[in-house]
Amino acid sequence: MDxxxxxxxxxxxRMNVKGWMAENTRTRRNKFALLLxxxxxxxxxxxxxxxxxxNIGNLETTSHRNVVVLSEKEVQVVNAYHAQSAFGRQMxxxxxxxxHGDNAQDRETYWKAFLREESAVLKAxxxxxxxxxxxxxxxxxxxxxxxxxxxxxxxxxYREAYGKYSASKSNDATLKIDRLVNGLDRDLxxxxxxxxxxxxxxxxxxxxxxxAAQSEEIENVQGRVELNLIAITLLILIEALLVLRAINKSxxxxxxxxxxxxxxxxxxxxxxxxxxxxxxxxxxxxxxHAIVLSNRSNQYRALMFLDMxxxxxxxxxxxxxxxxxxxxxxxxxxxxxxxxxxxxxRLGGDEFVVLLGELSENEISASEQALKIAEKVSRSLSQPxxxxxxxxxxxxxxxxxxxxxxxxxxxxVHKRADAAxxxxxxxxxxxxxxxxxxxxxxxxxxxELEHSLRTAIEHRQLxxxxxxxxxxxxxxxxxxxxxRWEHPKMGMVYPGQFIPMAEESGLILPxxxxxxxxxxEQIKQWESxxxxxxxxxxxxxxxxxxxxxxxxxxxxxxxxxxxxxxSRLKLELxxxxxxxxxxxxxxxxxxxxxxxxxxxxxxxxxxYSSLAYLTQLPLDQLKVDQSFVRNIGIKxxxxxxxxxxxxxxxxxxxxxxxxxxxxxxxREFLGKAGCKLYQGYLFGKPVPLEKFVDSxxxxxx
Ligand SMILES: Nc1nc2c(ncn2[C@@H]2O[C@H](COP(=O)(O)OP(=O)(O)OP(=O)(O)O)[C@@H](O)[C@H]2O)c(=O)[nH]1
Ligand SMILES: [Mg+2]
Numbered sequence: 001m002d003x004x005x006x007x008x009x010x011x012x013x014r015m016n017v018k019g020w021m022a023e024n025t026r027t028r029r030n031k032f033a034l035l036l037x038x039x040x041x042x043x044x045x046x047x048x049x050x051x052x053x054x055n056i057g058n059l060e061t062t063s064h065r066n067v068v069v070l071s072e073k074e075v076q077v078v079n080a081y082h083a084q085s086a087f088g089r090q091m092x093x094x095x096x097x098x099x100h101g102d103n104a105q106d107r108e109t110y111w112k113a114f115l116r117e118e119s120a121v122l123k124a125x126x127x128x129x130x131x132x133x134x135x136x137x138x139x140x141x142x143x144x145x146x147x148x149x150x151x152x153x154x155x156x157x158y159r160e161a162y163g164k165y166s167a168s169k170s171n172d173a174t175l176k177i178d179r180l181v182n183g184l185d186r187d188l189x190x191x192x193x194x195x196x197x198x199x200x201x202x203x204x205x206x207x208x209x210x211x212a213a214q215s216e217e218i219e220n221v222q223g224r225v226e227l228n229l230i231a232i233t234l235l236i237l238i239e240a241l242l243v244l245r246a247i248n249k250s251x252x253x254x255x256x257x258x259x260x261x262x263x264x265x266x267x268x269x270x271x272x273x274x275x276x277x278x279x280x281x282x283x284x285x286x287x288x289h290a291i292v293l294s295n296r297s298n299q300y301r302a303l304m305f306l307d308m309x310x311x312x313x314x315x316x317x318x319x320x321x322x323x324x325x326x327x328x329x330x331x332x333x334x335x336x337x338x339x340x341x342x343x344x345x346r347l348g349g350d351e352f353v354v355l356l357g358e359l360s361e362n363e364i365s366a367s368e369q370a371l372k373i374a375e376k377v378s379r380s381l382s383q384p385x386x387x388x389x390x391x392x393x394x395x396x397x398x399x400x401x402x403x404x405x406x407x408x409x410x411x412x413v414h415k416r417a418d419a420a421x422x423x424x425x426x427x428x429x430x431x432x433x434x435x436x437x438x439x440x441x442x443x444x445x446x447x448e449l450e451h452s453l454r455t456a457i458e459h460r461q462l463x464x465x466x467x468x469x470x471x472x473x474x475x476x477x478x479x480x481x482x483x484r485w486e487h488p489k490m491g492m493v494y495p496g497q498f499i500p501m502a503e504e505s506g507l508i509l510p511x512x513x514x515x516x517x518x519x520x521e522q523i524k525q526w527e528s529x530x531x532x533x534x535x536x537x538x539x540x541x542x543x544x545x546x547x548x549x550x551x552x553x554x555x556x557x558x559x560x561x562x563x564x565x566x567s568r569l570k571l572e573l574x575x576x577x578x579x580x581x582x583x584x585x586x587x588x589x590x591x592x593x594x595x596x597x598x599x600x601x602x603x604x605x606x607x608y609s610s611l612a613y614l615t616q617l618p619l620d621q622l623k624v625d626q627s628f629v630r631n632i633g634i635k636x637x638x639x640x641x642x643x644x645x646x647x648x649x650x651x652x653x654x655x656x657x658x659x660x661x662x663x664x665x666x667r668e669f670l671g672k673a674g675c676k677l678y679q680g681y682l683f684g685k686p687v688p689l690e691k692f693v694d695s696x697x698x699x700x701x
Contacts, residue, residue, distance in 0.1 A: 038243070041235075041236075041239045045236075049232075058221065118151075118155050122152075125144055125148045126148065129141055129144040269281070270282035272345075274324055274327060274328065274346070275327055275328050275330075275331035275346050276331070277331050277334075277335075277344055277345050277346045277352075278343060278344075278345040278346075279347075280347050280348065282345065283343065283345035283347065286343045286355055287410050287413060287414070288410055290357060291408060291409075291410065298361040298404070299358050299359055299361055299404070300361065300363060300367075300370075300402050300403070300404045301355070301356060301357050301358075301359060301403055301404065302367075302373075302401065302402050302403070303353060303355055303356075303403065303413050303414070303416075304353065304354040304355075304356065304374055304377070304398055304399070304417065305351070305352075305353055305398070305399040305400075305418050306334075306351065306352045306354070306381075306398050306399075306421070307350055307351050307396065307421055308326075308330065308350035308381075308394060309394065309395045309397055309425075309429040309430055310429075311323065311326070311350040311394070314392060314394070318387070322387050322390070325385075325387045325388065326385055326392065326394065327350065329385055329387075330350075330352065330381060330396075331344070331346065331352070333377075333380045333381060333383075334354060334377060334381075337376050337377045337380050338373065341357055342354060342355060342356050342357060343355040352396075353417070356369075356370055356373060363402060364439070366402055367436075367439045367442070367443055368443065368446065370400050371432065371434075371443050374400055374432040375432060377396070377398065378396060378430070378431070378432055381396045382394075382395045382396075382430060395429060396430070397421055397425045397429050397431060397433075398421065398424055398431070398432045399416075399419065399421030399422065399423065399424055399432075399433055400417065400432060400433070400434050400435065401416035401420055401434070401436070402434075402435075402439065417435065419435060420433045421433070446501065449497075449498065449501060450501055450507070453485070453498055453501070453502060453507055453511075454507060456485055456487075457511065457514055461487060461488070462483060462484070462485055462486075462511065462514065463484045463485075463688060464482070464484075464519060465481070465482045465483070465686035465687055465692075466479040466480070466481060466482070466537075466686065466687060466688075466689065466692040467679060467685065467686040468684040468692070468699075469657060469678070469679045469683075470677070470679075470683045470699075471676055471677055472671060472676050474683065474699070475699070476696050476699055477534070477536065478535045478536035478570070479535060480572070480659075480679060481515060481518075481519045481539050481540075482495070482686045483495055483499075483511070483515055485498060503543075503544055506544070508542045509544065509545055509548065512542055513545075516539055516554075516555065516558055517558055517562075519537050519539050519569070520558050520562040520564050520569065522537070523537055523564045523565075523568045524563060524564050527564070527565075531693070531696050531697065532693065532696065535568065536567070536568055536570050536598065537570065538600055539569065539570070539572065541573055541577075542577070543574070543576070543577040543580055546573065546577055546585070546588065547577075547581060552592055552595075555571075555592060555595070555597065556595055559595065559597075565596075566597050567596050567597075567598060569597050570597070570599065570600050570620070571592070571597055571598070571599055571600070572599075572600045572601075572623070573589075573599060573600075573601060573602060574601075574602045574603055575601065575602075575603060575604065575606065578613070578617065582613050585617070586616050589618050589619075590618055593618040598620045599617070599618065599621070600619070600620065600621035600622070600623050600657070601614075601617075601621065601622050601623060602623050602625075603623065603625045604623050604624060604645055605628055606627065611648075614652070615652065619654055620654060620655060621649070621654055621655040621677075622645055622648070622649040622654055623656075623657050623658075624642055624645050624646065624656060624657070624659065624670075625659065625660075626659045626660020626680070627660075628642050628645075629642065629658050629659065629661055629662075629666055629670070630660055630666075632665070632666045632670070633665055633669065642669070642673060643674075646670070646674045646675045647673075647674065650674055655677060656675050656676070657675070657678065657679060658670045658675050658677070658678050658679070659679045659680060660679075660680050661679065661680030661681075661683070662681045663682065664682070666680075667682060
């Protein structure tokens with residue numbers, strides 16, 4: 001693990017490998033669950049089958065028991081029957097012997113047989129009685145007992161009769177015995193018959209009950225067997241579902257595992273273990289791709305090569321661990337400085353590269369964009385580093401090269417950025433250098449200009465010039481305030497040369513504020529002079545200035561501080577500025593209108609103004625752009641545009657003023673079109689304050 005993780009910054013690797021291992025463990029767990037299911041399944045089946053076997057066994061035992069009970073009853077019935085018939089037969093024989101025996105020998109023989117059979121009958125009845133006693137059949141026991149008693153009485157009577165008969169041999173006695181014996185005999189016989197019939201009936205009902213109970217038992221067992229079978233089937237289904245689910249899950253986990261391990265392998269191959277940035281290999285792929293892309297489009301791309309300054313010192317004094325912490329932080333800051341589409345990579349050691357895409361199609365503008373990012377990176381990397389409890393200051397040397405050529409190779413781009421980085425090192429470190437000397441020179445000049453402009457306000461190098469605006473009678477009604485920069489070395493610098501740079505750097509804000517304050521102070525001073533007190537002074541407002549959150553308040557404060565009549569101040573806005581954020585513009589213009597400030601729409605006709613929003617803006621004036629005025633009499637469509645703008649202003653209840661009027665012919669055309677106000681060389685160039693006042697005097701004279 002630690003080998004994969006590196007020393008300090010390998011958290012990502014550790015996470016990746018851990019994730020992979022977790023996936024692996026989950027797959028193993030699934031396998032185990034599957035195995036467990038397969039083992040448990042036969043066990044559950046065996047238990048089900050065992051239950052089935054037991055139910056069938058119970059059924060057999062019950063049947064067997066019933067058969068035993070029935071056969072016992074049958075024996076009893078047979079015994080009763082035998083006893084009854086044996087006794088009947090015996091009675092008959094006694095009767096015959098006693099009444100009809102011829103000689104003494106016969107009687108003797110029969111008498112012995114009588115005694116033997118009597119004891120057999122008594123034994124049979126006694127057995128039946130015992131059985132009834134055991135079965136708690138009380139009435140039957142009593143009945144059998146009375147039969148036995150009667151039998152004993154009968155036997156006794158026979159014995160007595162035999163004795164008397166032997167002694168008397170009288171016919172009377174014989175008849176008496178005959179009647180007595182016959183009556184008793186019949187009674188006894190009837191009762192025995194009754195017992196036998198009862199036993200048979202009982203046997204039949206018992207047999208019926210046993211059959212019913214047995215079929216009920218069979219039904220029960222059948223039901224249980226069916227339940228067993230259903231349970232076993234359900235278990236098989238559930239088991240099959242579980243097995244399928246486990247297989248499915250395992251398959252999914254295996255897929256996931258495969259893709260995770262693929263990602264891990266990719267990560268290991270293409271990223272730097274310490275910072276987790278793309279490594280040299282991935283960077284080269286991206287650079288190659290960027291070169292191919294730049295061949296297809298006209299946009300410039302840039303490669304920035306960075307090397308930390310004196311990084312070795314940190315390693316040597318605080319150890320490699322501390323050095324690693326710094327490198328991780330450098331990577332984080334670099335990523336924060338660029339767009340997500342740009343590539344930041346670590347080549348090794350303290351060397352990083354940043355690949356910037358989609359820059360301008362113009363080389364100087366693209367270089368300026370790259371320089372801005374390089375400076376941002378440089379500033380960010382120069383901030384103090386908190387390395388554990390230790391604060392360290394460090395910087396980077398940055399080399400930049402621009403590329404767009406079809407034929408350039410990865411090695412060329414790399415070498416150029418590397419060479420530029422060495423120039424930065426040679427220039428004293430903590431700096432940015434471009435590979436191309438011309439680009440470098442142009443950027444340096446621009447940077448110098450920016451630096452000069454920063455100090456221009458303090459050194460009073462900026463001045464406000466005024467260009468007169470006149471009415472149809474060539475009477476001065478106002479002026480446009482225009483900024484000029486009197487550079488000590490470069491001489492006069494015109495707005496076109498420095499305003500775009502001032503906009504980009506944000507210097508336009510203090511400059512714009514300065515112009516506004518200067519103009520308002522001037523308006524105040526002019527209030528006492530009849531020549532100037534009615535003039536309206538137009539001030540150009542830049543987009544950045546206008547869209548400041550506190551712009552309305554700033555204007556209001558200047559007006560209040562200088563105490564001017566706000567209607568003397570006219571703010572010139574451009575169409576593109578309005579289009580930047582129409583809602584914000586509408587709100588701010590209305591707020592300023594409440595203060596009393598007037599508005600003119602500059603360069604009208606050059607943008608994409610829509611009538612819909614034009615009517616929402618509280619404009620006082622439309623300014624016909626000089627590009628149309630210049631073409632009056634030359635390009636018929638521009639003449640038509642001029643007429644249209646003037647007509648539109650009139651219809652919307654606004655003034656129209658034409659700028660850049662240089663010839664009498666232009667002025668006449670504009671006059672005919674309905675335009676009433678003019679500005680241009682025909683009436684006066686932008687001039688410093690004193691000259692402007694002089695020109696006003698001349699115009700009056
Ligand atoms: N902490 C740490 N140091 C590394 C790593 N890889 C290389 N280094 C060290 O980074 C240092 C790079 O030094 P260099 O850029 O040549 O020299 P430097 O001290 O930064 O001086 P300059 O770049 O000339 O300003 C060397 O001391 C390397 O040993 C790493 O992964 N971690
Ligand atoms: Mg270094």
